[in-house]
Amino acid sequence: MYNAIFTPDGTIRAVTDKELRLREFLAEYDAALGYAAASLGGQRGAQLVNEVREALAQRGVITHRLRCMLRELHNMLDIGNPDNHGKKHAPFKRLEPEDPTDAKLRLLFAELTDALQVAGILSTEADQPA
DSSP states (O other): OOOEEEOTTSOEEEOOHHHHHHHHHHHHTHHHHHHHHHHHHHHHHHHHHHHHHHHHTSSSSOOHHHHHHHHHHHHHTOTTOGGGTTSTTOOSSOOOTTOHHHHHHHHHHHHHHHHHHHTTSSOOGGGSOO
16 A cells, blocks of 8 residues: 655655654554643644644655654653643643653653664664764
8 A cells, every 4th residue: 555656856765664664663653642742732733633643644755744754753651751841742730750641642652763863854862963
């Protein structure tokens, strides 16, 4: 279904296995990601997840627009980043560290981070200059 995309210059770009694995991850955790985004990001979180779902329904490779939306979703779900507080992606709902939801969100965030890094959407620490 997601085999290739024709580019404006007439070349064909094949969908990589890494992108297919990312699509599988996002499909498997769709409900959890939707709940987390709506809980932490409010209306913007719910809207973002719906936009990601619509973009994933399109055939072909993961577009630049979808990559940007996935990075925004990733930033929104980063409850462990104190720099998020007071910014555009600041959590809508504050969680206590003892809250069991906190641990589940941190695990979901870690798995999303791994999936995005494998797909090349987020850089890994090894990719960062020293």
